[in-house]
Each structure stands twice: as structure tokens, then as C-alpha cells.
Amino acid sequence: MDAFILQILNGLDKGSAYALIxxxxxxxxxxxxxxxxxxxALFMIGAFCAVTLQKILTLGFVPADSASAxxxxxxxxxxxxxxTYVEYWFGEAVGSAIVDWSVPLAILFAIxxxxxxxxxxxxxxxxxxxKRPHADQILVTFGLAIVLQEVVKYFFGANPIPTPAxxxxxxxxxxxxxxxxxxxxxxxxxxxxVYFVFAMGIIAAVFGFLQFTTFGMVVRAGMADxxxxxxxxxxxxxxxxxxxxxxxxxxxxxGVMYAPINSPNYxxxxxxxxxxxxxxxxxxxxxxxxxxxxxFLLGILESFASMAEVIDVIPGINQIIIYLVAIVILxxxxxxxxxxxxxMED
Amino acid sequence: MTxxxxxxxxxxxxxxxxxxxxxxxxxxxxxxxxxAHTGFTNAPQGDTVTLGFNVPQSGPYAxxxxxxxxxxxxxxxxxxxxxxxxMLNTFSSKTLDGTGINGKRVEYVTGDTQTKSDxxxxxxxxxxxxDGAIMITGGSSSGVAVAVQALCQEAxxxxxxxxxxxxDTTGVDRKANGFRxxxxxxxxxxxLAPILIDQYGADRKAYHLTADYNWGYTTEEAMxxxxxxxxxxxxxxxxxxxxxxxxSSYIAPVLNSGADVLVLNHYGGxxxxxxxxxxxxxxxxAEANGKQFEIVVPLYSELMAQGAGENIAGILxxxxxxxxxxxxxxxxxxxxxAFVESFGNKYGRPPSQAAHTCYVQTxxxxxxxxRAGSFNPCAVVEALEGFEFDGMGNGPTLYRxxxxxCFKDVIVVxxxxxxxxxxDLVEIVEATPVDxxxxxxxxxxxxxxxxxxxxxxxxx
Numbered sequence: 001m002d003a004f005i006l007q008i009l010n011g012l013d014k015g016s017a018y019a020l021i022x023x024x025x026x027x028x029x030x031x032x033x034x035x036x037x038x039x040x041a042l043f044m045i046g047a048f049c050a051v052t053l054q055k056i057l058t059l060g061f062v063p064a065d066s067a068s069a070x071x072x073x074x075x076x077x078x079x080x081x082x083x084t085y086v087e088y089w090f091g092e093a094v095g096s097a098i099v100d101w102s103v104p105l106a107i108l109f110a111i112x113x114x115x116x117x118x119x120x121x122x123x124x125x126x127x128x129x130x131k132r133p134h135a136d137q138i139l140v141t142f143g144l145a146i147v148l149q150e151v152v153k154y155f156f157g158a159n160p161i162p163t164p165a166x167x168x169x170x171x172x173x174x175x176x177x178x179x180x181x182x183x184x185x186x187x188x189x190x191x192x193x194v195y196f197v198f199a200m201g202i203i204a205a206v207f208g209f210l211q212f213t214t215f216g217m218v219v220r221a222g223m224a225d226x227x228x229x230x231x232x233x234x235x236x237x238x239x240x241x242x243x244x245x246x247x248x249x250x251x252x253x254x255g256v257m258y259a260p261i262n263s264p265n266y267x268x269x270x271x272x273x274x275x276x277x278x279x280x281x282x283x284x285x286x287x288x289x290x291x292x293x294x295x296f297l298l299g300i301l302e303s304f305a306s307m308a309e310v311i312d313v314i315p316g317i318n319q320i321i322i323y324l325v326a327i328v329i330l331x332x333x334x335x336x337x338x339x340x341x342x343x344m345e346d
Numbered sequence: 347m348t349x350x351x352x353x354x355x356x357x358x359x360x361x362x363x364x365x366x367x368x369x370x371x372x373x374x375x376x377x378x379x380x381x382a383h384t385g386f387t388n389a390p391q392g393d394t395v396t397l398g399f400n401v402p403q404s405g406p407y408a409x410x411x412x413x414x415x416x417x418x419x420x421x422x423x424x425x426x427x428x429x430x431x432x433m434l435n436t437f438s439s440k441t442l443d444g445t446g447i448n449g450k451r452v453e454y455v456t457g458d459t460q461t462k463s464d465x466x467x468x469x470x471x472x473x474x475x476x477d478g479a480i481m482i483t484g485g486s487s488s489g490v491a492v493a494v495q496a497l498c499q500e501a502x503x504x505x506x507x508x509x510x511x512x513x514d515t516t517g518v519d520r521k522a523n524g525f526r527x528x529x530x531x532x533x534x535x536x537x538l539a540p541i542l543i544d545q546y547g548a549d550r551k552a553y554h555l556t557a558d559y560n561w562g563y564t565t566e567e568a569m570x571x572x573x574x575x576x577x578x579x580x581x582x583x584x585x586x587x588x589x590x591x592x593x594s595s596y597i598a599p600v601l602n603s604g605a606d607v608l609v610l611n612h613y614g615g616x617x618x619x620x621x622x623x624x625x626x627x628x629x630x631x632a633e634a635n636g637k638q639f640e641i642v643v644p645l646y647s648e649l650m651a652q653g654a655g656e657n658i659a660g661i662l663x664x665x666x667x668x669x670x671x672x673x674x675x676x677x678x679x680x681x682x683x684a685f686v687e688s689f690g691n692k693y694g695r696p697p698s699q700a701a702h703t704c705y706v707q708t709x710x711x712x713x714x715x716x717r718a719g720s721f722n723p724c725a726v727v728e729a730l731e732g733f734e735f736d737g738m739g740n741g742p743t744l745y746r747x748x749x750x751x752c753f754k755d756v757i758v759v760x761x762x763x764x765x766x767x768x769x770d771l772v773e774i775v776e777a778t779p780v781d782x783x784x785x786x787x788x789x790x791x792x793x794x795x796x797x798x799x800x801x802x803x804x805x806x
Contacts, residue, residue, distance in 0.1 A: 003599060010595045158408035160618045162655025172628035184601045184634065189626040192594070261626070262591055262619045263653050267406065271591045303595040308584045308603075319587045 002176060002185045007303040009175070013192040013261070015299025016199030020254035021272055022279040022291035023206060024247035030223045030286045031243045034126055035134050037142040040273030041149060042248045045117065046255025047264035048152055049110035051161050054102040060084035101166045103260055110256045111249055118248025122241050145269065153266040160263035165191040169260075191260050198257050202250060203292055209246075210288070219243055223286075278326050284339025294337055298322050386722045387502035387805030388478045395450040395721065397422070397708070398479030400470050400494060401508065403458040406615050407486045410649050410700050414484055414508055415456065416693050417701035421708035424688070425452045432688035433709060436681040436737035441716035448715050459485055463493035470494045474501050480721055481506060483707050486700060488512030488561040495524035502805020504723050506707035509700040511613075511645050513564035516751035518793030522802040523723055525730055525750045527710065528703045529783070531561070532791050534644045534664040535568035537756035537778035539576050541662065546607065546640050548577035553605035555596055555620060557612050558585040565611040565644050567791060581605045586616070593620040597627050606634040609642045617643060618653035625657040646759055648698040651771040658761030658771065665757045665772070666703060667739055669696040674774050678755075682739040696769050706738045710745070724802040741780070748787035750799065756783050 021043055028036045060082035087095030098105070125144065129137045164170065169190040176186035210216035222229045222236045229236050255264075262268070279298055283290030304310060305321035317324075329337065390396070399418045402411035423429045427444025434442050446452050455477040457469025466485065473479040482498050483506035485491050491510035498505035499521040507515060507526040511534070516526050542550075552573060556562040562585070570580050581604050586596055597620065600608050608629060612620045624630075624641055632639040643650075646663035672682035685705060689697040697705070710730065718725035731747035740754040759772040788795045 003602065006598050006602070007595060010598055013594070014592055153408065158404075158406055159649050160615060160653035162622070162653060162657070164655065170626075171631070172626065174628075184628075184632050187598070187601055187628045187632070189628070191626065261623075263622060263655070265406065265615060265653075268591065271589070306586075306595040307599060308582055311584065 002181050003307065003309075005175070005179070006186050006188075007307060008300055009186070009188050009192075011300025011303035012196050012296065013299075014302060015296035016196050017254055017258055017272065017295075018276060018279045018299050019292045019295025020199050020202060021251055021276040022283065022295050023203060023288060024251040024254075025276055025280050026283070026286060026288050026291040027206070027247040027250070028244055029280070030288070031219060031240045032122075032126070032130065034129065035137050035141070036126070037138050037273065038121070038145040038148065039141075039247075039251055040269030040271075040276065041145040042114065042117070042251035042269070043255040043258070043272055044152065044264070044266065044269030045148065046110055046114060046252030047163075047259045047268060048156065048255075049113055049252065050103050050106040050163050050256045050259040051156065051264055053106040053109045054099075054163055057086055057099045057102050057105075058084050060087075103163060103165055103256065106256045106259075107253060110252045114249040114252030115245045117252075118245035119241060121248065122244040126244070127237075127241075145273070149266050149269065156266065158266060160265040162263045163259040165194075165260035169194055195257050195261065199254070202253060206246070206250060207288065215239065215242075275322060278322055282326050282329050282336055284336030287336070287338040287340060290336055290338030297337075298325060301325055384722075385804060386724075388474065388480045390450055390478075390480060390721055393450055394453050395447050396477055396479050397452060397454045397711075398457060398470065398473035398477065398482045399454055399484050399704075400457040400459050400466060400473065400482050401484040401704075402461045402486055403456070405460045405462070407461045410486045410509065410614075410647070410698065411459070411484075413649075413698045413701045414486065414704045417689070417697060417705040418454065418456075418484070418708060420689055420692060421705045422452045422454055425708070425712050429692070430688050431684075433681045433685050433705070433738055436684045437709060437713070438736040439713045439717070441713050442709065447712040448719070448721065452712070455479060459487075459490050459494075461487045461490060463489050466490040466494050467497050470497055471501070474498075474503055479503065481711055483711070484508040484704060485510060488515055489559060491515050491526075492519045492560070495519065495521050499523045499800070499803055502723060502803045504711060504726050506711050508704050508707070509647075510561075511565070512561040513568065513791050514560055514793075516749045517564075517789075517791065518797050520749050520751075520793075520797060520799050522727060522750075522799040525707070525710075525745065525752075527707050527745075527752045529664075529666045529754075529756055530751065531565040531568040531644070532785055532789070533756050533783040534565065535570075535572035536783045536785075537664050537758055538569070538642070538644060538662065539572035540778075540782070541758050541776060542573060542607075542642065543576045543578075545662070547637070550578045550607050550637075550640075551581045551605045551635065552578050552607045552609050553581055553600050553603055554583035554609045554611060555593070555600075556583055556585050557588055557616050559588050561613065562611050564791065566609075569609055569611065569642075569644050571791070578607070586612070586620070588616065590616065591619055593623040594627070596620070597623045597629070600624075601627070601629065601632055601634065601639070604635070606637050607640045607642060609644065611644060613645055613647070614650060615653070617650050621654050621661070622657050630660070646772060647700065648769075648771065651761065652768060654761075659763045661761045662775065663759055663761075663772075665699050665759050667699045668757050668759060668772065668774055669702075669769075670774060671739065671757065671777070675777055678741045679739055679777075681737045685739060702739060706740075709738070710735070722804055724804050727802045741777075743780075746787065748799075749792065749797075753780050753784055755780050 025039050062082055086098050172187045172189040175188050177183055219239055279294045280291055283294030301321055306318040401414040402408055424432045424434050455473050457473050459466035470482050481504040485508040488510040491507045495505045505524040513531045554566050556566040610620050629639050641661050643663040646665050651658050669686045671679040686696055714726045714729035718729040730745050733745045736742045743752050743754040745752055755777045757777055758775045760775050762773050765771050
């Protein structure tokens with residue numbers, strides 16, 4: 001029972017990341033009809049927004065009176081601890097608190113950055129491929145993903161960069177004790193709980209935006225019938241550009257908050273990309289609720305499949321579970337869990 | 347106004363020409379060709395000799411590859427008599443005098459292994475066939491090392507392995523043309539076990555998470571055998587996919603398994619993520635079986651330590667070498683400071699253990715050629731087999747003839763609690779003497795009696 005609860009919890013945070021990326025993918029596919037293979041790269045860039053802000057905040061100088069840390073022969077490496085500029089400007093307590101909270105602060109930093117990147121991507125490249133076949137779109141966006149990846153690698157290196165969560169959220173919650181189990185049976189890190197709550201918030205915001213605003217209504221109308229909306233005199237292209245920016249932003253924020261879970265590196269986007277596509281297909285192409293549902297479903301199943309007891313029974317199941325589920329669902333429900341008729345079927 | 351000279355036709359011509367060039371069949375395999383060049387592959391003509399540095403320049407290990415390349419460039423500089431000479435001044439063999447190798451100036455070409463066996467073989471092959479490399483060296487993965495070593499054996503050139511830690515490189519997959527200076531899984535287990543028992547007690551239950559590939563298997567086997575021999579019990583071991591990024595679903599059940607130690611047989615990005623996840627899940631603070639829960643990482647690297655950040659604090663592991671060795675443990679590790687100073691002055695940072703092993707391998711090869719008086723791979727093999735040396739930073743070292751593995755002290759390290767700066771991440775706990783990590787060439791973990799070097803291949 002406790003192992004069961006534990007893996008459901010585990011699946012929730014993994015599912016949150018899948019759901020957020022798949023949500024953005026589906027938004028872009030549903031509005032613009034573009035299969036965006038660069039979406040994983042947007043997730044990665046989001047994580048690097050957190051890294052960048054952390055680097056900016058920890059910029060510092062060496063106090064003049066400090067001694068060098070290590071000397072080998074005639075050469076000395078590094079110096080004693082640096083004083084960061086924020087500590088120097090705001091005092092030590094406030095300064096170190098700002099550094100400590102760099103990941104949540106990075107959300108504010110990432111929103112304009114991701115919006116801008118989204119608009120540049122859409123206006124600069126992707127709009128030229130609206131009328132081209134999906135294969136062309138996949139090639140060009142995949143190429144773009146590789147370019148973005150290499151740019152990040154050039155500036156940040158190939159090694160993962162630790163981006164810790166604020167001190168208040170390190171450590172873990174003993175869930176088991178709350179539920180009457182022995183201590184240490186169900187332990188769950190605080191930050192992953194934060195991630196789950198954050199993901200739910202973003203998902204609710206996106207749905208609310210589409211459901212309850214005039215802008216959202218126009219976009220939904222455009223998704224259903226782009227031509228008619230255009231004939232009514234509405235500049236749907238402009239709105240779709242904004243939707244692309246919003247989708248980029250969702251992926252970026254998913255990345256920012258993911259940075260403390262696993263140290264970001266330049267290829268983390270690719271690691272999520274393929275899985276996210278499977279999530280979109282399982283959920284049903286173009287269906288936003290489907291993407292979210294499939295994200296959590298596959299996250300939880302993946303967690304169960306990596307339990308030692310399960311692997312003992314079916315060796316290797318942890319590596320194929322997601323694809324296995326995808327095959328079964330596509331065989332039984334060819335349009336995915338919540339796919340609508342007519343999407344990608346022409 | 348400028349006008350472009352590119353024309354469609356010109357481009358097609360160039361494309362066709364390079365296509366033909368790429369498709370040209372291998373020439374070195376022709377015995378007649380080899381015989382014409384004094385009987386072995388890529389015998390140096392003229393007054394230069396070309397070495398091939400095959401390191402990951404792209405992919406997840408690109409940073410480690412970049413450090414290896416820095417070390418190689420430094421080694422070439424020193425061999426050619428430039429710079430301060432580095433370990434040439436401390437190396438016990440005195441044949442290297444800054445006049446290149448065997449009087450020939452050293453040049454080099456580089457290849458990108460991408461940390462993929464097929465890409466690494468392709469780049470090694472290209473360096474041998476097109477650039478005439480007489481020796482291939484480098485890499486940061488055992489899968490790559492085993493693959494490239496086999497290729498060099500077929501091609502008839504020497505392979506001086508870079509960072510490769512699997513037992514198999516000098517075990518079941520050992521080759522006459524291949525040599526490894528880096529230590530291996532067995533040595534990590536043998537060096538770590540006594541210290542683990544000493545620090546955490548003999549009554550411990552271990553849970554292994556193991557990367558699902560060659561190196562992971564041999565490391566788990568080595569760690570299990572040496573810890574079980576000293577009283578530890580292994581309660582479970584789970585293979586994790588090499589492509590795994592989030593280890594939470596593997597880590598979460600550990601606390602509940604009855605184990606009180608977690609051994610992470612992971613390297614690189616896997617290790618950074620699994621250790622980070624383990625710390626997130628509170629394993630460092632937890633208690634199990636009435637004892638403090640502990641985490642062990644058999645193979646440490648400086649880059650991994652950087653990636654894992656403060657999560658490595660207090661965690662034990664092993665290394666082939668560390669740049670602080672001579673300063674902290676004294677003269678036995680002479681050569682360390684000479685190398686670190688030279689590297690530091692050139693690049694502004696201390697070298698990693700990957701850089702160290704690559705630098706040393708290059709010097710050892712050069713010295714072997716000088717002592718043999720020939721670039722013939724079989725003469726070089728003979729010169730390296732059973733070679734005893736000192737002054738290369740690891741203390742007295744033997745290149746054992748039976749399996750082409752170097753035997754030297756192993757360094758046990760611990761992640762520092764309060765690192766002073768980005769280079770000061772681990773502290774040296776102990777240098778385990780070479781006797782404690784030595785094993786028989788036919789040890790079961792190394793392929794038993796069936797494992798054999800085969801014959802050296804000069805390529806002719």
C-alpha cells in the first residue's frame with residue numbers, strides 16, 4: 001500500500017512536467033497546425049533562465065583582504081569565498097535571501113524572455129512553414145531545436161549546472177507519518193510538491209484563459225475553423241502568434257521550476273521531447289484535456305514500471321512501458337484518449 | 347560590390363569530388379602498402395609523427411573531452427620542447443628531452459567520439475586512414491574504449507585508453523595493442539570497502555542502483571564482492587536505463603527496502619541526477635536499522651562533483667588521481683604539482699583526473715617509442731609491458747605485462763562540506779596502497795583464464 005502511494009506521488013511530478021510540455025505542444029498544434037519539435041528546447045531554455053538568473057545574482061568580487069585558497073607550485077587556484085554584489089548592495093541577510101530564492105524569482109525573469117523567444121520563433125521562422133507539409137515542419141523545428149541546444153552548450157558547457165531550490169523547500173515531507181505509516185516509508189521532497197501545485201496552477205490558468213476570455217474564445221473559434229474567423233474580419237494570425245508565445249511561456253516556466261529537480265543541461269529538452277509527443281498522441285492530437293490526462297497517466301505508469309518488484313517480473317518493462325501503453329491505446333482508440341474526429345486526418 | 351564565386355555547378359562539382367574522396371576504400375589494410383612503409387601501419391615519413399586524440403567533443407561528456415584535449419595539447423607542447431616541460435622533469439624515465447618522439451616533431455589530429463561506440467570507431471578510423479595517426483588515445487566511456495581498442499588492434503596501431511573504468515577494458519576485452527593507465531571497477535571496490543567498513547561499520551545492508559551497461563555491471567559486481575566479503579549484505583540491486591534523467595521512482599523505494607546504504611553505480615549525468623534525487627528524497631538525513639543512512643558513489647569525477655553541487659557533501663567515492671595529492675600526501679605523488687602548475691598556468695584551472703590520465707598516457711607512449719627506438723607497435727608493446735615508472739603523480743606504477751593495466755595507489759575521496767571554490771569540491775580521505783588493489787590477471791571479474799591479450803598487430 002505504501003509503495004503504491006509512493007509511486008503515485010512520484011508519477012504526479014513526472015506527469016506534471018509531461019503535461020505542461022504536452023499542453024504547449026497541443027496549443028501550438030491546435031492553433032497553428034504546426035508540429036513543433038523545438039518545444040523541448042523551449043523547456044530547456046526555461047531551465048536555463050533559472051541558471052542565468054542564478055549566475056547573475058551570484059556574480060561577485062573577492063574582498064581585497066582575502067587570501068588565495070590553494071596554491072600548487074607557483075600557481076594558485078580560485079580564491080577565498082567571493083562576496084556577491086547583491087549581498088554587498090542589500091546587506092548580507094537580504095542579499096543571500098535573494099540568491100536563495102533565485103529559482104522562484106526566475107519565473108518573473110522567464111516570462112518576458114520566453115514570450116519574446118516565442119514571438120521571434122513564430123514570426124521569424126515558423127510562419128513560413130504553415131502551408132508546408134508536416135514533414136517539413138518537423139524537419140525545420142527539429143533543426144531549430146539542435147541549434148538552440150548548441151547555442152546553450154556554447155555558453156553554459158555540456159555539464160549539468162546545479163540550481164538548488166530555496167532553502168525553505170529543500171528536504172522532504174514524511175507523508176507516511178501523516179497517513180499513519182512508520183517514519184520514512186513515504187517520503188516526498190517539498191520541491192516536487194511545489195512543482196505539482198505549480199503545474200496545476202498553470203494548467204488551470206491556460207484553461208481559464210481559453211474558456212473565459214474573449215481572446216480565448218476567438219482562439220478556440222480559430223482552432224475550429226480558421227477560415228471563417230478570418231472572414232469575420234478578425235486578425236487571427238496575430239492572436240495565434242500570441243498563443244505561440246503563451247505556449248513557449250508554459251514550456252519555459254515548466255523548465256524554470258524543473259531546474260532544482262534535476263540540474264539543467266543542454267540536452268534536457270530532447271530527453272522530454274519524444275515522451276511529450278507520445279503524450280500528445282495518446283491524449284489525442286489537438287485535445288488540451290487529453291494532453292493533461294495522458295501526461296499524468298503516463299507519468300504514473302512510468303513510476304510503477306520502475307519498481308524493483310515489477311522489473312523482476314517483466315525485465316526491461318521500465319524502458320518500454322510508455323511506448324507499450326501508446327500502442328495499446330492507439331490500437332483500441334486510434335484517435336487517442338480524447339482525440340476529436342478530423343484532426344490530422346485530412 | 348562583392349560577388350560570390352559560388353555557382354550551382356561549382357558546388358555540385360565540389361560535392362561530387364568530396365563524395366569520391368570519402369568513398370575511397372581503406373588503403374592501410376593492403377599488406378603491400380604497409381610493407382612498403384617499413385612493415386607497420388602509418389610508419390612516420392619525414393620528420394613528424396601524428397598522434398590521434400579521440401575525445402568526446404560533442405554530447406553530454408563534451409566538457410570532460412575538452413579537458414582531455416587541453417591535457418593532450420599540453421603533452422604535445424612538452425614533448426616538442428615548448429612550455430615548462432611539466433612531468434618530463436619528474437618522470438623517472440629520462441628519454442624524453444623535448445625533441446619530440448624518436449627525434450620526430452609531434453603533430454596531432456583530433457576526432458569526436460560523441461561518447462558513442464560507432465561514432466568513436468568512425469573518427470578513430472578516419473584519423474588512422476586519412477591522417478596517418480600512429481597511435482589513438484582518449485575517450486571518456488568504457489563502451490567507447492572497448493570498441494576503439496578493438497579497432498586499433500585490427501588496424502595495427504597502439505591504443506592508449508583515456509578515462510575508462512570498466513573491468514572489461516583490461517579484462518575480458520583486453521587487447522595486445524591496448525593499454526590502460528586509469529584504474530578500474532575492481533580497484534575502486536577494493537580501495538573503498540575497507541574505508542566503508544571503517545566509517546559505517548560491518549553490519550550494513552546495501553541497495554545498488556546500477557547504470558544498465560557494461561561499466562555499471564562491472565562496478566556493481568566489484569562493489570558487491572568487496573563489501574560482501576567484509577560483512578555487508580546486498581538487499582537489492584536495480585538496473586536503471588542509461589537514458590534515465592529522473593531517478594525519483596528508483597530512489598523512493600530505497601528507504602523502505604530495509605537497506606541503510608545506497609550505492610550509486612552511475613557516472614556522468616546519471617550520477618548527477620541520481621545523487622541529486624537521493625538527497626532530495628531525504629536519504630542523507632534518514633535513519634534506517636537504527637543507523638544513519640549513507641550514500642556511496644564508487645567513481646567520482648570533478649565534473650560530476652560540479653554538476654551535483656552541494657549534494658556531494660560527505661559522500662565517499664574513489665578517484666584515479668587528484669590535483670591536491672602532492673600537496674596533501676607528500677612526495678610519493680611527485681609529478682602532480684609539476685603537471686598542475688603547468689596546466690594551471692596555461693588554462694587557469696586545475697586539471698581533472700581525465701586530463702591527468704590522458705597527459706600521462708601520451709608521455710608513456712612517447713617514452714616507450716624512445717626506449718624501443720621504433721614506432722613499430724610491437725616494439726612499443728614490448729617496451730610498455732612490465733614497465734615500472736614513477737614521477738607521474740600516482741607514486742610507483744607498474745604497466746603489467748599480462749593485461750596492460752597500470753597498478754598504482756587508488757585515491758579515496760569525500761565530497762567537501764564547505765567548498766572554498768569551484769575547484770575545491772572533494773577532500774582526500776586516503777590513498778589506498780597499490781598492494782591492496784592488485785589482483786591476479788586471471789581474476790574471475792576480468793574474464794578468468796579465458797581472457798587473453800592475443801598477439802600484437804603491427805598492421806603489416
